[in-house]
Amino acid sequence: MGVIKKLPVYAERIPGGSIITTTLESILHHGQASSLWYLLFGTACCAIELMCTGAARYDFDRLGMIFRASPRQSDLIIAAGTITKKMAPRLRRLYDQMAEPRYVIAMGGCTIKGGPFYYDTYAVEKGIEHIVPVDVYVPGCPPRPESLLEGCLTLQKKIKQQKMSDWQN
Numbered sequence: 043m044g045v046i047k048k049l050p051v052y053a054e055r056i057p058g059g060s061i062i063t064t065t066l067e068s069i070l071h072h073g074q075a076s077s078l079w080y081l082l083f084g085t086a087c088c089a090i091e092l093m094c095t096g097a098a099r100y101d102f103d104r105l106g107m108i109f110r111a112s113p114r115q116s117d118l119i120i121a122a123g124t125i126t127k128k129m130a131p132r133l134r135r136l137y138d139q140m141a142e143p144r145y146v147i148a149m150g151g152c153t154i155k156g157g158p159f160y161y162d163t164y165a166v167e168k169g170i171e172h173i174v175p176v177d178v179y180v181p182g183c184p185p186r187p188e189s190l191l192e193g194c195l196t197l198q199k200k201i202k203q204q205k206m207s208d209w210q211n
């Protein structure tokens with residue numbers, strides 16, 4: 043059994059030691075970041091890349107990312123594809139049905155800013171942030187699965203750094 047000279051406030055690895063000191067908040071955030079169950083909100087071509095990320099080659103599950111079909115069981119919405127104005131209230135309703143803390147990843151140019159539909163259309167929302175708050179943007183048309191994986195790792199990092207007082211949004 044080793045002696046830890048410098049006690050870490052939060053550590054994933056304790057070299058040579060058997061004592062861990064941490065805070066309840068850190069444990070909660072670590073567990074939360076490591077098991078993000080996501081609601082699929084795929085509406086167009088970007089959703090194909092999202093499905094590809096969940097398949098065997100990229101293996102989303104290894105990050106603790108599990109697809110759920112109900113907002114009641116989800117921590118995160120991954121919005122991937124064009125969001126029409128008719129769809130916007132449904133997206134907001136799904137978001138409102140999720141328990142807090144809840145997160146949103148905006149995947150692809152259409153979700154982020156309307157993409158190729160930014161001009162010359164009356165039917166497409168020009169940015170998901172007008173409907174729900176966004177935590178991570180993953181740009182591209184479409185973004186590759188590697189980009190989405192990086193976006194999820196960024197969200198996990200963000201969750202581990204947040205305070206419980208940040209949960210109200």
Ligand code: SF4
Pocket residue numbers: 086087088089122123124150151152153157158182183184185
């Ligand atoms: S960003 Fe590009 S790939 Fe994604 S939904 Fe829009 S047009 Fe399709």
